[in-house]
Amino acid sequence: MTDLATPPAPPVPPSPPPTRHTARWAGLLILVVAAGLIAVLATRPPATVSEVQNPLVGHASPRISGTTVDGSTFSLPAVPGKFVVVNFFASWCIPCQSEGPNLVQFNFEHQQSGDAQLVSVVFDDSASNARDYQAKLGATWPTLADSGGDLALAFGVRESPSTFLIAPDGRVVAYIVAPVTAADLDQLIARAKATGA
Amino acid sequence: MRSRHFPLWTLLGVALVVALVVGSGLLSSSPPTAAQRASAIESVIRCPTCEDLSVAESSAPTAVTVRATVRQLIAEGRSDQQIEDYLSARYGSSIVLDPPASGWSLLVWVLPVAAGVIAAGLVVAVVARRRRCGTDVLDADVRGPSTDPVALAERRRFLTQSLSDADAEYLAGDLSDADYLSLRQRDLARLAALGPVATSADGPGAVTAGTPGSSELSAVSGATATGTLLDDPDRVAGDVDARVEPSVDLTDRARRRGRNKWFLVAAVGCFAAALALAVPVFSSHRLPGQSATGSIDLSPSQQVQRSLDQAAAVENQDQLGEAAQLYQSILDANPDNEVALAQLGWLEYRIGQQGASTTLLNDARAKLNQAAVLNPGDYAVHLYLGTLLLQLDGNAAEAVAQFTQFLADRPPASVVAQAASVLRQAYLAAGRPIPSQIPTV
């Protein structure tokens, strides 16, 4: 052992500097970051049901007008004066098929009271297929063909079925990306009325 | 050896820089065209109904709609950012494949760059600290000499191994004289700084401080206990001068080499920085029709061929007027291009027929005749001429003459099938037997 009082020929530092704990601090840092990452990952919902928010909600809706699958034209004013339910669908889309009868029911209920208008728009499908599908369903409301996809782009539709609820003053108040029931829509309309739409 | 290579490297450097400058299009850059802008924007917009694909890559109907919208907005004069905002306002911000450089998502740009800077900084700091602390003390010993005999023994083993490594490397020619000397001096100093060896507790393989070579070392090189390998007669032949006055001469040379090295490092660093700036700047321009960073130049004949292809594609889409314009522009540049001539003649015939314009029809006839003269072996010209003669002039006999030549030119069966009805008409009208090549309609 070296004698600190009289250092021998090989130079020795006078006092040992404090030991480094690089591995310890680095490890701790990594563990903290990893814990955060795991917490985030653990609390994520599955991607297929996570809410894709639509930026239109709360803003004015695009103009709803165009050619229907029967060849006639249909158009709504910018301030429709009643609630409008816009439903984007495709004939090959399975959730849309389960949703169809619900829409029929909704349309029947509100056609008489006249406070809500249902409009369907073809998304990612051919007009002839959609026409056959609607005919089989017994749909009596207008179905817009949207052959160029412009209406879908205006609404920012990424999948079918997508349903928008538009208040009488033209604002979009709700966006549902799953199959809807008539009760769902009624609830949304009631809520919108209550909040002063 | 050094002076022999220096001009070569300068030459290589200059050639590389010149080639890169020319190849990057720096000299001929112009503001991006509408098509380039459209391509660039389309490659950063996600296809709404796909996963992972951009609208440039996808053929889904929604992607087609978005592409059309982008082009329309460009035509209206909106900027790239405005177009991205337009689409984000409808689809949500996740429609853009590039995260915005604002808010929380700034992190995703900053973190990698910060990590890189920190890593580079750490490396530089370690290197600088080692230089500053001098090379007498082993890095691990900066913390203070360990009194742990196991750690001490391990360090001795490491240094001894390093010494014999260095000798072997030098023997084989991998280490230069100066490097070998400096490494050797440093490791010897460190070995000495570990202090005198304790007793047999260190185990086999330990080395006493006074002998800088292990038995293994001697076996390899035949070095004596006190000398270095520089005096070793078995060493592979090298610089004789180095053996005479190693310490003085080598230090001086080492200093010069040090300066040259820093100069070279600075030059390479500037070059790398220039590249790092140039690459993102010049790779952002997309050339027409490509989602790419570059293009390949075509020779003149390839360019003509490409223009012909373009025109044919447009003609396929039944945009006759546009196709005619394209062919005309080819002809303006290459008056003797008989393919353009023939196609333009045919187009003029069709347009003339639609609009019943005699001037066009006459011009069509003239062009087709000229084309036939230029290239008698082209089946298309004869088909066109024959059709014109039959339908316009009602001259079945001449038409049949043309059609016979057409068939003799060995046209593909699909073309014959397409023209079958006209052919039969002509032969029947001229009272000639229908050749077997023509399929029954």
Add this chain to the structure above:
Amino acid sequence: MNGTLGHIGVLLGFAGAVVGIVVLGVGLARGRTNTLRGGQVYAPVILLGGLVAVVAMEHALITHDFSLSYVAQNNSRETPWLYSITGLWSALAGSILLWGVVLGGYATAMVWRFRKRAGDELVGWATLVVYVVSAFFFGLMLGPADPFTHVVGAIPADGTGPNSLLQDNPLVLIHPPMLYLGLVGFTLPFAFAIASLITGRLDEDWQGETRRWTLFAWAFLSMGILLGAWWSYQVLGWGGFWGWDPVENAALLPWLVGTAYLHSVMVQQRRGLLRIWNLSLVVAAFSLTILGTFLTRSGVLESVHSFSESTIGPLLLGFFGLVLFTGVGLIAWRGDRLRSAGGIDSPISREGAFLANNLLFVGFAFVVLLGTVFPLLYEALNNGTQVGIGAPYFNRFFVPVGLALLFLMAVAPALPWRKSSVEVMRGRLAVPAAIGVLVVVVCVLAGVHGIEPLLAFGLGAFAAASAGRSLVLSVRGSVRAARVGGASTGRAALSGWRGFVGRANGGMVVHIGVVVVAIGLAAATSYLQRGTLHLAKGQSTTFAGHTVEFVGTRVVTSPSRSSFQAVLRVDGRGMFYPAVTQFGAGTSTVGTPAIDSGWRDDVYLTINNIPQSSSGSGTTTVWTFGVVEQPLVMWLWIGAGLIGFGSILSAIPGRRRRPTDPVSAPVSGVAPPPDPELDRDTGSPDDASDDRLPVGAGDAP
């Protein structure tokens, strides 16, 4: 019966792992070597259990036993036998089974390899870790990922068949097993790393001993990733082969870290440095395989490749946490006491180059990880709003990192260990650098534009020439060694083959393969042209220098699929059939591309739009085809083959050399006679044998 047999197999595997853990635990706690030896026998038990389960499942798939719900969902009576076999790994539960059986295989191989040292505490700890991982995966199969559950209710008459995209191409037979052989293989170095940390025995060369295993796993992972890219290219229809998809990234992350590790472990073997760093890399690589498994199977990220979501997500995440905390915790606890004795002498040395290589690979892995999970982080921080991160983000970092790595690949093979100088390097790299610059100049003269591809071509040529130089030197060294050893000139020349095998030389072949892949990648992504063709039957058009003629259509039916094909003739020579295919009745159709592969470029054809049979207009209806022309795509697959070939060469032991022989040294044991005309730099590259003497072992074992 299949279900029962399968359950027995899974239980056997699980029980074997658990009992093995207990036995080894007792042996390690009490320090009894005999108990440790006894604990080794459970690895073959795990493998046996896995094999029994695999046999049961394959039997069920081939005989279309629809009493198992897995078979009912992934098989049907019309499924061809090939896709029945691959049904084993086509869905989540089966993929866990494949993982389990591969892990059992690796465990058995490890136990066999170290059977002579079975009483060693370190081997005992490593085997224990492997048993724990096996217990986890077999445990998953007992619970949420059970492949042998019975169908609820009546047994269906016919199953729904595999996913359409998974029965489109025979590559489904090769890609997943290779990928798993790679991913699972990283368990072994991880086990040894944990064992080294726990026992504190870091100065022995366990990393070197398991080098071949790591190389084996890495090679299969590389092949798996590249085959996956090829498969995507042939099936998905957009003309690309890599989309920076979360599932693709999940396989890429361990590969990046594994490549860094393969390089830096050489520094550890030679100089005993970077020990803590290597341990960290091994822990990171294995943790990333588990994280990747989680991302692929939990459903938190959408991907076209991912499995259906299920409940094993939280379990996998928990296991990831356990692995990471154990590994990092051990390193943090032990690390400072077990540092290497020395440091890197000079930045301009092979050690320095490998360190730079590591920083680049690990840095890029960080970017890929950040980009993949950032959408989730953002969503969590921002209460639901989403952000998109796609290919443009990753490519922006990939290009500079890739170019820097090409440069390193060029410089490093010529760098000696310890220390070098610019003069030495300039001399050695003059010819390769000249070749690189020449390639750039020739490309510019030929009309090639774009700074990124030009740099890629130039640096690639530089790197390939440098690797070629190494190989030439190595071959020459072998020939000379044979002549010195007394062989005749002819036989000596033949023994030059030895210059191609061994770790360093095989590595040079792998580098050449990587350069070929890089050049193909640069050309294909920079010069691709996309377009749409509108053709009626009989029409032809040209695109990007190729003529495409729409000849006609045809329908091809088989019991399992019906395919509506367009017949296209490309360049007047070959016929290609892009199609719209339906697998089984009632499922949606998928588009199938057709590819005309050539040396110069690939023409990629898809059907975009079939015209609806319009109301008897009589005019020729116009079809829409998508076409993508990409140059040099073939080079990607050729490069992949070279990488695989080089890995095999690398595993063949090289000539017996002393481990400390320098880069340019002649063959060990025989010093060449002093030859004044001999140029100093004509030795053969470093090629340490596998029986590396640990630093400080003193006498040979």
